[in-house]
Each structure stands twice: as C-alpha cells, then as structure tokens.
Amino acid sequence: MKKISSFLIGIVVCNSLAQPLPDRTISEGVELSLSRIDTGVTSTPEAMIMKGGRLFTSHHTSHTAFLLKHPKGLFLIDTGVGQKIDEQFYDLPFLIRPFFKFTKITTVIGALKKEDPTFDPQSLSGILLTHLHWDHASAIEEFPQVPVYTTEQEHKAAFKKSGKEVGYFPSQYDSPKIQWEFAKMTNIAYGPFPQSKDLFGDGSVIIVPMTGHSEGSIGFFLHLKTARYFFVGDIIWTVKQLKQGVQKAYLASSLVDHSRPVLQGTIELLQRIEKENPDLVIVPTHDLDHNKKHIPHYPKFVH
C-alpha cells in the first residue's frame, strides 16, 4: 500500500513539475512599477557564497528592498536593513557577527524621504516579505499600521526559532502593534507550483511557496508591462547557482538554510523554470550585479 501511494504521489509531483508557467493574464488597467533600494552592501569571495565559487572572484551582496507600485498603493518587497540595525545585531551570537558584516548605504525611509521629505511611513500599503530573516525584516516596525504579509508557517518559525537559528532577530518583529497578514495559499496550481495565491485577485502578483531556505519562505511572480519577474528570496544568493544547479557554500548554508535536500529540489525547479522561460527575470534578493541590470534604483522605476 505504501509503495502504491508513494508511486501515486510521484506521478502527481512529476505531473506538477512538468507544468509550464501560465501565460500572463492581468486584469485590464492594472499596471505595476518596480524599483530597488540598496540599503547595505558587502563584497565577499565567491567561494564563500556558492558551492564551487571562485576564491579570487568577488561577489557583491546587497541588502535590498524593492518598491512595488500597484493601483492599490505602494508596497515593499522585503525591507533591507533599517534604522535600528546596529542594536538589532545584538540578537546575533558574538562569534557569528563577523560573517554578517556589511556597509550601510541608506534605509527605505531615508531614501523615500530624500525624494519627498513629507513622505509618511503610514502611507505605505503593505510589506511583502519573502521570509523573516534579519536582512529582510529589519525595518518593518518603522512602518506602523502597515500590513505585513508573510505565511503563518514562517511567522511561527520566526518566533519558535528566535535565538536558536541565527537568521531570525526577534527584536525586529516582536511589537504587538504589527498587523500581520498571513498569505494563505490555496491548492490552485501556478505552473509547477502546487499552491499559489493571486495577491490582488488581478493576476499581477502571484505568491508561491519557496521551500528549503526558511520554513515558510514565499516567492512572488510580478507581471509588469515590459517583463515578468520572479522574486525568489534567498533560495539562491546568486543567479550563477542556477547555471550550475548548486547550493550556497557549505558553511554559509549550514548557518542559514533550513533543509539542504529540500532546497536542492527548489534550485533544480528554478533551473528548469529559467530554461523554459528565457524572458523571466529571476530575482535573488541579494544578487546586486544581476539585479542592477534588471531593476533601476529608486527614484527610477521600470514599468
């Protein structure tokens, strides 16, 4: 019986893996614009970033927040590092801190206020988080009353694992005032993903599960007029990993990834999606050189 059910599960998984991404179908009149704000950067030997990376080639990592304009308002995808990052860093064990060193550039609020000194943080319509690790969630408490979208699973993991898994800094999201919105995906497949959620109900932003890095990570497909984007969070740190189908460097991965076997499956899925959809721009949050080519820095937007 067990063999038969494993076989059937195998067929379902294989069939779902074989599904191509659906065509872009967005409600009329809905247009998205996208920009990025690099809040911090660091340069690291590629060998410390990805398996098989070169020792004398530098990889440029950024802690980036992305701004998304939708008819329903202005949204953030991840927040980069915020104004309180120095004190938040005390959540990290002392010996681990050197691994996460970076140079600060700005904050989301700093960049927005530079363009418009009257910018009101409460005017933001929502924060969409790929996951709750420190370099993605650092600034959420700077936007009071703004809904913060994550999955219930990620939210639970972030509180359960606080202080044990080094990626989560509880001081970033322990305010009882945060308005959590749990993105509940349904069993409606989106291409090879067995579950999905059409965030605004208009086809412009689709949420899918991104398993392996943290317990409840999610990815976002964005459908702009000129291009399709797929935000994959920290499943990979550089698109070079997709060319070779490899994970992060072992030491880094052992510090930040939840399940390496599951992650390997997700990386292979991304490899296939990239191959079958050459027009799709895959966006790993931290791949600065790659993201610079496809998403302009604020105040410029791509449409």
Ligand SMILES: [Zn+2]
């Ligand atoms: Zn990250």
